[in-house]
Amino acid sequence: MTKLTLRAALALTCLSMPMLAQADETLDVVAQFEIQAPEPSTSGYIFTRMGVAETLVNAHSDGTLTPGLATSWEVSEDGLTWAFALRDGVLFHDGTKMTADTVVNALEIARAKPGPLQTLPITGIAASEGTVTVTLSEPFAALPAFLAEFRSQILSPGSFAPDGTGVKIIGTGPYRITAIEPPLSLDASAFADYWGAAPHIADVSYTGVSRVETRALMAESGEAEFVFGLDPASVSRLNMLDTVEVLSVAIPRTLLIKVNAGHPFLNERDARRALSLAIDRTGIAKAVLRYPEGAGQLFPPSVAGWHDDTLAPLGQDVEAAKTLLRNLGWAAGSDGILRRDGARFELTLTTYPDRPELPLVAAVLEQQFRAIGVDLAINTTNSSEIPAGHQNGTLELGLIARNFSLIPDPIGTVLSDYVGNGDWGAMNWQNEGFTALVRGLARGEGGDAERAQAAGILQAELPIIPIAWYQQTLAVSDKVTGATIDPFERSFGLQTMRWAE
Numbered sequence: 114m115t116k117l118t119l120r121a122a123l124a125l126t127c128l129s130m131p132m133l134a135q136a137d138e139t140l141d142v143v144a145q146f147e148i149q150a151p152e153p154s155t156s157g158y159i160f161t162r163m164g165v166a167e168t169l170v171n172a173h174s175d176g177t178l179t180p181g182l183a184t185s186w187e188v189s190e191d192g193l194t195w196a197f198a199l200r201d202g203v204l205f206h207d208g209t210k211m212t213a214d215t216v217v218n219a220l221e222i223a224r225a226k227p228g229p230l231q232t233l234p235i236t237g238i239a240a241s242e243g244t245v246t247v248t249l250s251e252p253f254a255a256l257p258a259f260l261a262e263f264r265s266q267i268l269s270p271g272s273f274a275p276d277g278t279g280v281k282i283i284g285t286g287p288y289r290i291t292a293i294e295p296p297l298s299l300d301a302s303a304f305a306d307y308w309g310a311a312p313h314i315a316d317v318s319y320t321g322v323s324r325v326e327t328r329a330l331m332a333e334s335g336e337a338e339f340v341f342g343l344d345p346a347s348v349s350r351l352n353m354l355d356t357v358e359v360l361s362v363a364i365p366r367t368l369l370i371k372v373n374a375g376h377p378f379l380n381e382r383d384a385r386r387a388l389s390l391a392i393d394r395t396g397i398a399k400a401v402l403r404y405p406e407g408a409g410q411l412f413p414p415s416v417a418g419w420h421d422d423t424l425a426p427l428g429q430d431v432e433a434a435k436t437l438l439r440n441l442g443w444a445a446g447s448d449g450i451l452r453r454d455g456a457r458f459e460l461t462l463t464t465y466p467d468r469p470e471l472p473l474v475a476a477v478l479e480q481q482f483r484a485i486g487v488d489l490a491i492n493t494t495n496s497s498e499i500p501a502g503h504q505n506g507t508l509e510l511g512l513i514a515r516n517f518s519l520i521p522d523p524i525g526t527v528l529s530d531y532v533g534n535g536d537w538g539a540m541n542w543q544n545e546g547f548t549a550l551v552r553g554l555a556r557g558e559g560g561d562a563e564r565a566q567a568a569g570i571l572q573a574e575l576p577i578i579p580i581a582w583y584q585q586t587l588a589v590s591d592k593v594t595g596a597t598i599d600p601f602e603r604s605f606g607l608q609t610m611r612w613a614e
Contacts, residue, residue, distance in 0.1 A: 139316040144341035147296040152279030157263040166266040166284035172521035192252030205269035206289035213240030228264040254557030258522035312608035325469040332588035345403040365518040366583040371511035375541025385575040390434035413582035451486035459488040464512035465496035500536030518601040539576035
């Protein structure tokens with residue numbers, strides 16, 4: 114059995130017994146994400162994290178934008194024309210040269226597919242010698258940050274079928290793919306003609322393993338050297354081992370309830386406030402996430418400029434929640450569940466097991482909502498059911514973990530989630546004042562005061578209900594050194610890692 118097939122078998126069967134570490138020189142990476150296809154619009158985050166594909170713009174760990182395949186960029190005085198100077202001497206993994214034309218081709222294909230680029234006021238993308246020019250119909254100050262998002266990765270024309278569908282991943286990164294078996298695994302080797310510093314470890318692999326228990330087992334047994342996405346129970350166990358180092362860092366991600374604000378039980382702000390007041394955020398954060406505090410607001414402290422220390426934090430007050438619901442005409446039935454106009458206050462909360470903490474939090478929420486007379490049914494299913502339910506209107510509540518750093522400037526996620534009817538944001542909720550503020554910020558108008566005002570509107574209206582902030586945790590074998598955590602989750606940092614001596 115080949116190593117690739119062995120890893121795939123492990124992911125499929127979720128073996129319950131430790132396996133012997135492979136006696137080879139491949140750094141094995143394990144995470145919960147499946148490779149849906151060699152398609153950047155769906156699985157591109159895996160290819161950028163593995164160092165296979167790159168973007169025009171990069172981001173430092175504090176969110177500062179830095180050069181990538183573009184060495185610099187500048188914008189015209191009217192804010193409508195951006196020029197990106199391309200790096201010289203960059204080759205794709207098929208040996209062809211990266212040119213302005215190939216960059217335009219990749220961006221135009223990305224812009225034609227669902228994703229952040231499709232939402233921007235772009236009127237044209239043009240190539241000239243060593244430069245790509247993007248023209249806009251209105252100013253958009255965050256454009257460089259959008260070009261750092263994984264779906265904006267620059268791939269060779271040979272990566273795409275004539276209709277733009279991804280068929281191969283031929284990038285420019287320090288690693289090139291040598292084998293790929295969707296949905297579970299890929300192998301990659303150092304690209305000899307990489308334009309930057311050569312990676313220290315020549316061969317790497319990736320395996321998608323859905324069960325967190327299996328991922329932790331692979332870290333414990335030495336089957337994988339880099340294991341991403343661990344639950345608190347596994348972290349406690351792995352911390353006791355001498356052969357594994359557990360790393361963690363606060364990240365710009367929030368666990369929240371996505372609310373269908375058009376639902377007849379939830380279309381009043383006080384109903385959403387009542388649900389929020391029922392939640393013991395600190396208890397959930399400490400018991401389930403092992404995080405010191407709950408989310409007092411949507412944006413964690415790591416989301417620079419959007420977290421507002423002066424904002425009155427969300428808290429728990431069960432009696433206040435009951436009063437709000439009583440004032441809305443709800444009265445308890447014989448079973449303790451509220452009723453109004455013959456309707457029983459029952460809702461379905463949809464969540465997914467990809468993040469192992471979500472079903473646990475859902476179970477806690479079921480108890481806490483029942484304390485205020487709301488009957489909550491839990492539907493644990495595929496994560497794709499959340500956007501599907503958003504689009505067809507059937508979603509009532511969704512428990513999700515939302516990342517505010519996929520685009521390094523949070524304005525990208527805010528625009529998508531709360532103005533652009535994004536699948537993971539507000540549902541059937543609009544606020545003209547909020548929209549005006551956010552669109553102004555996107556144009557480069559306003560600053561911290563306007564961001565604080567926008568955050569305050571979300572806190573008051575609760576189109577989503579924040580619960581807890583996150584820290585990213587991973588396990589690294591003592592066989593390697595130099596591992597770090599990127600709080601923006603753009604890279605696993607494999608090219609700077611070394612085998613321990």
